[in-house]
Amino acid sequence: MGLQLESPSRNGGDMSQTEHAKSGVGGEEPADAVALASEDGRIDDHGNPIDASSDIDFDCPHCGHQLVINVRGAGLTVVCTECGEPIQVPIPDGLEIADLDETPEQMFAQIVRLRSALSHADERIVDLEHAVASLMERRTTLERARLASLHRSVEMGNLLHTVLKNQNEITIVVQRIMALLAEEEK
Numbered sequence: 001m002g003l004q005l006e007s008p009s010r011n012g013g014d015m016s017q018t019e020h021a022k023s024g025v026g027g028e029e030p031a032d033a034v035a036l037a038s039e040d041g042r043i044d045d046h047g048n049p050i051d052a053s054s055d056i057d058f059d060c061p062h063c064g065h066q067l068v069i070n071v072r073g074a075g076l077t078v079v080c081t082e083c084g085e086p087i088q089v090p091i092p093d094g095l096e097i098a099d100l101d102e103t104p105e106q107m108f109a110q111i112v113r114l115r116s117a118l119s120h121a122d123e124r125i126v127d128l129e130h131a132v133a134s135l136m137e138r139r140t141t142l143e144r145a146r147l148a149s150l151h152r153s154v155e156m157g158n159l160l161h162t163v164l165k166n167q168n169e170i171t172i173v174v175q176r177i178m179a180l181l182a183e184e185e186k
């Protein structure tokens, strides 16, 4: 994507180097955007001019790491470069949608990136669909096995019942024979 978090320390002290690093964020920042800074005189909380070339400085609410992102990242959810937690980029007071307007070239580059991401997402969807199909197949197999096992245990229960019933009848017959034998001995 075009927006990327940076740690301010990476930009170094040299001003031209800092501007160069800022231009590098997202890779499509036009060099003349810097020259247009603060044209209309609006400023943020820290007294810095707000426009499309501004960066947003903020601290990660999870780990406190100092972060910098291009103003176009305002309001987006990004991942902290330090702790990896998802964080929402603060929206500077006074920021207007017009500040975020991009040139046709930047929009085209964005569209190309989105198409590429979409194509990767399509591939991922196909992979996931295969995984789902394979899991459903596995579930069907397991359900069949469970049903067969259930049938077996019901059948074993029935057989056991038959055995017990027969055993009862045998006991009654044996008692009868014993009684007859006892009468014979009298």
Ligand SMILES: [Zn+2]
Pocket (backbone or CB within 6 Å): 060, 061, 062, 063, 064, 065, 080, 081, 082, 083, 084, 085
């Ligand atoms: Zn963090």
